Amino acid sequence: MRLLLPETSDRVNLFELYSREVKVPADRPFVRVNMVSTLDGAVAFSGRAGSLGGPGDRLLFSVLRSLADVVLVGAGTARVERYGPAKIPLEAQDIRRQRGLAPLPTMAVVTLSGALDWGSRLFTGGGPRPIVIAAGDTRSEALAGAVDVADVVRTGTGAVDLSSALKALGERGVNHVLCEGGPTLNTGLAAAQLVDELCLTLSPKLAGGVGGGLAGGWLRSNDPLVGPGRSFGGQPLAQLVELDLAHVVEEDNFLFLRLRARYSGGPPSS
Template structure:
């Protein structure tokens, strides 16, 4: 479906159509260890990234189903530690139908989760680790507290990228070396801002929620400096309530 889609094209969520619409070809992104980074976010009509403190408050069942489809095309799902705490991450990444879709294509049924954290404030008992279907990854810097790193070593693969701050480009290079070449980032705004600053965003998928929020909710991207990046609209797919947008830098 293309940007010319009209209201007449709306219908029940069609997983096969959405899998086709969001297909990823990582081979096109570069060399043997190159990675492809897609970001998935939701925002209100007036640009709010959260409602009542959570991005999940802006979504609906179709948005959640699309999230599973997008995760199905990823090797690793990347999130910030604040998002893990706020949104209740833990357990399987994709629904059973999408796990079967992955398995039919020779992939592990579930993608891995990775969390970016400078301070390693998450506890090993958090559902993100305790309920994980496959061993998560933790991305941090050499400046992270050694005792916190040691505590998480038992429940996750810890990647040290950067000296004083997390070096996302270095983390992505390590993902590539581990065969985790298709990355889906789910924010929050600080992580998207950091990825954009480092010019690491290949695609941005935005669910536009038909609500006006007001207040002081953040935008979907937060960073200290403005660094404009031109993106190309790939498609605009209307759901029952939401509008699903896909943009590419290529």
């Protein structure tokens, strides 16, 4: 791996680089979104993200998990990518212990329907007790199986209120949230100005499809008619989110961008 920006270096310590300038807001945890995308904007191929990545991307994925208190995902991603507990290397677990953190980050899943498999690896595979973040009007029957295997946080009506969900995580001592998507959850966070940082891996691949076009913006991510979705899917944002480039790392034609969101004026769009 080599650092291209802000300075050049052939030696990159990802732990050190991604620990730099992590600023935790006063009223909620820091939120970092990590996504991998093809050059034409696809975040999945044949419905899954795995084929887009490479060794460097997988290393970064693990490093970012090692730095987080909570790994947050939307239920769509948890289902499609068959999520389990967030595993990280033993050395990283030791470093976390030395820093006074739990050895493993906690998994948290956002759902409206509550349609999750409570017997799946995510909930029964060991590791810290996961957190299910549901809406106030998510059917209680749907969550009946959750209470045995997870802590349940409920907030919002018709959708999870992501702002108060993050505050609730903050009240549990969470300072650093790594959101691993997917596109619907990412847009919900961005619309509420809750994305502090975007780590975007640009994969040197093309996937085709029209998911990045005008039609795709209005349709659900991953609709087979429109091809794979983009990093931020679902409904278009009411206003553009601007980001500043913090650094660029390169390996094997993959570009690893780290960007910080810059929100200007006005209350969140939703």
